[in-house]
Amino acid sequence: MLTSTIFVQPTSFLVPKPQIFPPKSTQFSLPTKICNPKMSNFGGFSVKAQLSGEIEPKTLIEYVGKGGIDVGDDLVVLIDHLQYACKKIAALIASPYNSSLGKFVEGSGNSSGSDRDAPKPLDIVSNEIILSSLQRSGKVAVVASEENDAPVCMTDDGPFVVVMDPLDGSRNIDASIPTGTIFGIYNRLKELDHLPHNEKASLNSLQSGTKLVAAGYVLYSSATIFCATFGSGVHSFTLDRSTGDFILTHPSIQIPPRGQIYSVNDARYFDWPEGLRQYIDTVRQGKGKYPKKYSARYICSLVADFHRTLLYGGVAMNPRDHLRLVYEANPLSFVAEQAGGKGSDGKSRILSIQPIKLHQRLPLFLGSPEDIDELESYKDIQQTVNPGYEV
Known part of the structure; x- marks a missing residue:
């Protein structure tokens, strides 16, 4: 395993055309009202049935912002860039042009695991998409990714540290079986700022899980689901492909005490x-x-x-x-x-x-x-x- 820190540079990656989602600077137009049909219970949680009437939809960014749980402006910006990257990955996975990206390439990528775990091109592309988006956020000091041997340094004064598996289950891509992105977010340890880059980046990435500020996963399946916690319950958002927004569909998920x-x-x-x-x-x-x-x-x-x-x-x-x-x-x-x-x-x-x-x-x-x-x-x-x- 490499011991030096990797400094990320702007990257280019293959994204199928035509691109489904507009540039990051473009604001999506959200309908003011939507009809909420009756929904059933789903294994331990429920979505309140609305037999008639209309409700205001709540997007992921609205939920984490001042109109919702208000996690702070810096974290809202980070989540906004992360969700945008995951929408691009979802489009890439669903594209008819991804077949060549799903093929195993001998000797490519990560030296940290066996050939069985060696990344494929789609892993690498997904990693680059997320790294580039997080870098543009300006809110991330260090990223530790399963696809990189060493942490990636971004912005010295970025308030957060991100750990991630950019595309879990990618061996299933060719069979159209669900895959996902896993992420965790920590506060940057300011007390380490005086250390050399390599040591500072490594120690920031090796924080105990009890210090997580937020964590979650994105499921790429029949629907694209952004499921996350910010330390006060678990909430799931479903991608509305007509608007490009993640909409809150499953608030306050509770796992059943026992399953079968x-x-x-x-x-x-x-x-x-x-x-x-x-x-x-x-x-x-x-x-x-x-x-x-x-x-x-x-x-x-x-x-x-x-x-x-x-x-x-x-x-x-x-x-x-x-x-x-x-x-x-x-x-x-x-x-x-x-x-x-x-x-x-x-x-x-x-x-x-x-x-x-x-x-x-x-x-x-x-x-x-x-x-x-x-x-x-x-x-x-x-x-x-x-x-x-x-x-």
């Missing part, structure tokens, strides 16, 4: 430790603390599996030390906790783990609090041997 679904790669059953095998055998027979048989639902896209778990309950997991603490586990665990759930490595609370290196890996278990508690009670649930996955 587990998400894991069952093909690795015989590599699992005894405790994990016992847990899975027990719950799928309906002999656990919840007297119903659990069903397996596994997409092999972390954002998609977690999004379903957040809505319906249960547990999404990877028992081997594969997922990255900084870019994936911390942000998603913060979202899970803000929705009333839990994030664990099988022994400890994820957010209590102090990162010691950027690409640090660990097992990850996310989900309903009662399901996580029951799973942890089996003790031996971390997979310590990874046949066929050696790095």
